[in-house]
Amino acid sequence: MRGDTEAVRADTEAVRADARAVRTDAGAVRADTEAVQADTGTKRADTEAVQTDTTAKRTDTEAVRADTEAVQTDTTAKRTDARAMRADIGAVRTDAGAVRADTEAVQTDTTAMRADARAMRADTEAVQADTEAVQTDTTAKRADAETMRADTAPRHTPAASRLHPPPGIRFAGIGDEAAPGLAGQVRAHQLLGWSAIELRDVDGTALADLDDAAFERVAGTLAGAGLDVVCVDSRIANWARPVTGDFELDRGELERLAPRCAALGTRHIRVMSYPNDPDAPLDEPEWAREVIARMRRLARQAEDAGLVLLHENCAGWAGADAARALRLLAEVDSPALRLVFDTGNGVAYGYEAYDLLTELVAWVDHVQVKDARAEAGEAVYTLPGEGSCRVADCLRLLLDHGYTGTWSIEPHRTVRPHEGLADAGQDGVAEFVRYGRALEALAAGLSGEGAR
Template identity: 65%
Template sequence: MSPETQAPRPDGPGPLRLPPGIRLSGIGDEAGAPLATQIAALTALGWDTVELRTVDGTALADLDEAAFERTAAELAAAGLGVTCVDSRIANWARPITGDFELDLRELEILATRCARLGTDRIRVMSYPNDGLPQDRWRAEVLARMTELAARAEDAGLVLLHENCAGWAGTRADRMLELLDRVASPALKLLYDVGNGVAYGYDAYDLLPEIAPHIAHVHIKDATGTAEDVRYTLPGHGVCRVSDALRLLLDHGYTGVWSIEPHINVRPHESIALSGDEVLGAFIAYGQELERLADRLATAAEGREVAV
């Protein structure tokens, strides 16, 4: 399917319109743990790619070879490509004082598996602190990320740093310093529209500074506070989803908008319902993004005509 049209529109006749160069995807395990459920969710939406994090509750790097080969074969049989692999490298569960070898080993495994899946994108973070002084935390993060990026570059991979947990997770100046100090084409930014509420900052405020470096986008929305986050359909919370996507488009962004609803599934908080409720919520979330994308495409066409 072309980048500009995918499935029939969920709210009316005619093809779904997307802004030029944009494709829709989703983190599959947010629809359910089994791979068959993940495939069913993306297929129901009419989308042709999935973002992989876990299969049957197991991180992609921890699958045994037989399970991984089944995963790759089933995705291929369903006609689903993989946009990105969400690793645990430097994430909320791996503080800066943790064993760096865990991350190096995960990257080594994923390098082989990404090649098999046809993607070169791996989501990473930048290590939560664990009692280190600020200057030492910064120095250790920069050293580790430099090593990870060098190995990724050698393997033909791109690490996508998410505005989430870690030294550079919530501040634009640190994200830019990270990119500058690592100085590798194998390190770019992943922007999650909705992470700010849970981490106590305004994610939209980061965007003007970091927009040129963003290579992947997660769609999430929320209300509340860091102590009481309530996730919503995209465009129904306080995260300015539409404004953020419009700003990215104005900066020339092309690539993936990938849904991460967090409404019924939040692996880092051990929150997960199951069955048809989760699958249906994931599909409804994707359809809401389709409506939002269609409106953005229409608005963009209007601006072009006015010019």
């Protein structure tokens, strides 16, 4: 019995061992099954990836096919363009030949045109020469006509006996107040028997702006007529050039006038002292500083050239005020700055000329004779002695202070440049002579000659 029991136990253990083995095999089978399932999932994913890749490749293939067709289409178009370009090149070559032919024709025409232009220039120069000759002849005829009018009009007939100026005084006049052209200016002075002239404009052109040939004619004509130039009236610092304007205009004008004054034999240049800017006026101290600074530089330039600037009691910072004029002289402090005194400017600029002269008489190197009276707030210009400017008193004051020099008439009856009036008219010479005779009579009264 014990033996059977042990056998049973052994069988039972064997069965248990087999059961354990079965369970182990079952676990292995489950593991294998899971591995197979996992492998199957991977293969399924791979299959899907392959399918996706295949789809993409099909798409790429279609795109390549489309690109190929586009390239083929583009190639066809380029071949067409190439054929068109070859045709265009041929046309361009044909056009180039035509252009060359046209160019040669244009060159031929240009040569002919240049020859025509040279001929036209020669004709123009000839016409200009003829025109100048006609103008010269016309000017001479006008001067002769003016002379005839002056000589034949009873009220313009020069006095049979000339009245002489006081000792140390000579008479002159601003030429363009008699006539625009030089011939008329010369004739007016010859009719008066005067040997001096003051120059401003010739044929409407300032002396500084004349070209060299025109200036040479002016100098030659004056020398031939025996007329001395006592002063040149410049535009430096005048009524048309405010203190804020371009200073180089004045420096340039002075530079051009220096050799011309030397050629004419005068050292005197009339200047003013810069009006204030009407649009953007400076305050008085700044205006004064700028005027003095500019005049100091101009005086230095004049001194280097052997010239004397004569400041006129007219437009500008120091034109109507004795204290300002004296300050200008003192601060510039140059022998190249003195004064020209105009007897008739007080009416237009609002001061008494005689009173101004009493303070400035020692500085006066030149005198311009003018007379006027105020009517309805405007200056009306008269013969000397017939206005309100005390011309006789001014001239007597000058003589009493030992003045010697020129008394130069500036009638202003018809010619007033600052008002745009520049033509003396047909009677200009005769009126100028009449004005000169009035000055002679007034001066004779100062010296007592008129009473004899």
